[in-house]
Amino acid sequence: MTVFSKMGKVFTFGYRDAICEIVEGRGSIASVGTLVGKERNVLAVTDSGVPIQYAESVIAQFSNASLLIIPQGEESKNFNTLEVIISALMQQGIDRYGALIAVGGGMTGDIAGFAASCYKRGIDFYNVPTTLLAQVDASIGGKTALNFGNIKNMVGTFHHPKGVVIDTETLKTLDSRHFYSGLAEVIKMAATSDADLFAMLESDKPLMEVLDKIVAAALHIKCDVVLKDPLEQGLRKVLNFGHTIGHAIEVVSNGKLTHGESIAAGMTYFCSDEMRQRLEKILKRYHLPVKSPFTGDILLPFISQDKKCNNGLITTVYVESPGTYEFRKMTPEEIADLISIS
Numbered sequence: 001m002t003v004f005s006k007m008g009k010v011f012t013f014g015y016r017d018a019i020c021e022i023v024e025g026r027g028s029i030a031s032v033g034t035l036v037g038k039e040r041n042v043l044a045v046t047d048s049g050v051p052i053q054y055a056e057s058v059i060a061q062f063s064n065a066s067l068l069i070i071p072q073g074e075e076s077k078n079f080n081t082l083e084v085i086i087s088a089l090m091q092q093g094i095d096r097y098g099a100l101i102a103v104g105g106g107m108t109g110d111i112a113g114f115a116a117s118c119y120k121r122g123i124d125f126y127n128v129p130t131t132l133l134a135q136v137d138a139s140i141g142g143k144t145a146l147n148f149g150n151i152k153n154m155v156g157t158f159h160h161p162k163g164v165v166i167d168t169e170t171l172k173t174l175d176s177r178h179f180y181s182g183l184a185e186v187i188k189m190a191a192t193s194d195a196d197l198f199a200m201l202e203s204d205k206p207l208m209e210v211l212d213k214i215v216a217a218a219l220h221i222k223c224d225v226v227l228k229d230p231l232e233q234g235l236r237k238v239l240n241f242g243h244t245i246g247h248a249i250e251v252v253s254n255g256k257l258t259h260g261e262s263i264a265a266g267m268t269y270f271c272s273d274e275m276r277q278r279l280e281k282i283l284k285r286y287h288l289p290v291k292s293p294f295t296g297d298i299l300l301p302f303i304s305q306d307k308k309c310n311n312g313l314i315t316t317v318y319v320e321s322p323g324t325y326e327f328r329k330m331t332p333e334e335i336a337d338l339i340s341i342s
């Protein structure tokens with residue numbers, strides 16, 4: 001159940017004994033201390049590309065907090081960084097009553113969340129996402145991850161955050177490329193689950209005028225899906241629309257394409273013709289790719305490594321018209337063929 005507070009800005013959902021409280025709204029970063037508990041011993045983790053004032057404003061709200069800055073970029077999502085975070089937790093003397101707070105995009109949230117899930121067999125984790133992608137998607141749902149070998153998110157856990165603070169003011173400093181990259185996840189959710197949101201994205205309204213509405217609508221979709229299927233055993237697979245080919249593109253591009261750009265291209269292969277035309281129009285408007293830059297042959301080995309591959313079949317998400325979807329089981333070869341023939 002998703003519950004909005006009387007202000008319409010706080011909503012919570014529960015999973016087993018865990019309750020995740022989400023505080024959303026401009027300026028809400030000032031409420032992190034109250035949400036976490038100002039007397040608690042905390043470590044905040046941010047990355048070197050996130051304007052430092054966000055993490056500093058977070059730790060200033062606690063009587064006992066320190067800040068760790070990890071290098072920005074997807075290359076940091078590895079075991080070396082995990083060791084650095086675990087060492088910092090130990091140095092700060094965090095016990096099982098302490099908390100770890102991520103302040104940054106999906107990369108920081110994924111690795112900090114993983115550290116929180118395994119340090120002393122799990123401590124409280126809070127997330128303050130500062131990219132659009134992390135605000136509407138990565139910060140909700142409890143997936144944590146490290147990349148290993150050449151494979152994205154190969155190692156990970158489910159560890160739901162105790163709380164998420166979504167302050168859209170922080171998006172003001174985000175560069176347009178990462179902003180549009182996050183928008184790809186919004187477009188993804190609109191395509192499968194919300195025809196009204198899709199229409200809003202198709203309309204000529206300046207994006208910044210409707211940003212808060214868009215973030216709230218996408219959050220609703222994500223929370224609803226996660227609540228119904230917290231461990232991705234069924235319905236939650238809908239969030240993988242575009243990801244089967246998208247993840248492969250992201251890996252092969254070797255850092256040249258962002259996560260959002262890669263899944264944008266990945267979505268266009270799983271649509272009716274009419275839907276593809278409408279989708280491509282939105283993607284082009286926001287400078288997102290509409291085609292894979294790589295052939296099916298090149299992507300096939302990476303499609304085959306999809307974690308969702310079961311008995312040689314991958315569940316893909318197909319969209320006939322906005323706000324609808326169906327699951328289709330396909331072999332990696334059939335998926336790779338889609339790229340060659342379209």
Ligand SMILES: NC(=O)c1ccc[n+]([C@@H]2O[C@H](COP(=O)([O-])OP(=O)(O)OC[C@H]3O[C@@H](n4cnc5c(N)ncnc54)[C@H](O)[C@@H]3O)[C@@H](O)[C@H]2O)c1
Nearest residue numbers: 049050072105106107108130131133134138143170173174
């Ligand atoms: N856990 C999940 O459910 C989930 C879902 C989707 C994606 N992800 C993961 O998220 C990651 C991608 O996330 P991302 O797109 O947020 O990338 P990111 O975390 O790498 O951030 C992108 C860049 O923006 C900078 N940045 C962050 N906030 C900023 C701000 N407010 N102002 C200026 N610069 C800022 C960062 O330093 C970084 O250089 C990938 O690792 C992906 O696998 C996880």
